[in-house]
Amino acid sequence: MDSGENVKQVVRERYGAAAQRVARGDRNACCGGKGAALDAVDPITSNLYDASQAAGVPEQALLASLGCGNPTALAELRPGETVLDLGSGGGIDVLLSARRVGPGGFAFGLDMTDEMLALAQENKRRSGLKNVQFLKGEIEHIPLPDNSVDVIISNCVINLSADKDRVLREAFRVLKPGGRFAVSDVVVRGEVPESIRRSMNLWIGCVAGALSHDEYLAKVRAAGFEQAAIEVTRVYSAEDARDFLAQEGEEVRQLAAQVDGKFVSGFVRATKPAGASTARIEPKSSTQADQASCCAPGCCGT
Structure with missing residues (x-):
């Protein structure tokens, strides 16, 4: 099994176990890491949704959240739009998106884990929303046609893929010209x-x-997107690092101070050009893309 398939298998197993924990009433932690008690505070996943959002979705959808941000709050979703959530898990961002786009819009969720899909289906049933569909599949091979989606969102999932270039090319493919990437x-x-x-x-x-x-911005541009930018939404300290390194052995725990402030949650946004071809694009190298387009003000250290 190659390294990409190995990562995928471990992700599938870990997220399946996470869904089972939620079914028992436990909260998950750190994007699929080992479970935490309901009253635990995880530096990555905690406090992402405000009270009004939490009240609008089933409790199990909130408990199953393994994200690092709130893309539905930042993506500026509009009534009537079609939204796709890559790696939708228990479905919280899909359900919130469906409410934002209204009955005239539609929200798809894509996940490869059977247990998470079953949990998402139950959360859809409890929500009463009709403009929602959960699909089984991999984010490297999106089971939707070209130019079919207005907005792609994702919550701390693309980093789990061993082939991020493929994920971004697929996102570009299924977005309509002028569509938005907001993860x-x-x-x-x-x-x-x-x-x-x-x-x-x-x-x-x-x-x-x-x-x-x-590198993230370069890969987004290499996939064909324009107006790529990253907005930092949360910075993780050495103390936070000790929390998510706690069960990884003494050698790794001692590295906490070395990663102080180096890991952040970011909102990554980009746009598919309005005149983009409907054909699949040939991938450019990240270096070519980086030379062709500079960062937005305030990014890339400027």
Whole structure:
């Protein structure tokens, strides 16, 4: 099994276990990391949804949230739009999106984990929403036609893929010309110790697989997007790092101080050009894309 398939299998197993924890009434933590008690405070997943949003979805959808942001609050969804959530888990962002786009719009959720899909279907039933559909599949192979979606959202999932370039090309393909890419993800600022990069558990915890700020933007542009930018929404401290490194062994725990402020949650936004071809684009290298377009003010260290 190659490294990409290995990551995918571990992700599937860990998220399946997360769905089972929710079914027992437990809260999940750190983007698929080991479960936490209901009263635990996780530095990545906590306090992402306000009271009005939490009240509008089934409790199990909230408990199943493994995200690092709130893309539905930042994506400026409009009535009548079609939205796709990549890696939709228990469905919280799909359900919130469906309410935002209204009866004239539609929200798809895509997930590869049977247990999460079953949980999402139950949450859809409890919500009473009709403009929702959950699809089984991988974010590297989106089961929707070209030019079929107005907005793509995702919440701390793209970093889990071993083939992020493929994910971004697929997102570009299914978006309509002028469509919007609006995802929350973990982003790295600066160098990260190789010990963290090697850890499979940390990959499933949204850390080891995270891209650097500049690399993320370069890959988004290489997929064909324009107006790419990252807005930092939360910065993780050394103390936070100790929390999510706590069960990874003494060698890795000692690295906490070295990652102080280097991991952040960011809102990544970009647009598919209005005149983009409906054909699949040939991937450009990240270097070519980076040379073709500069960062937005305030990004890339400017």
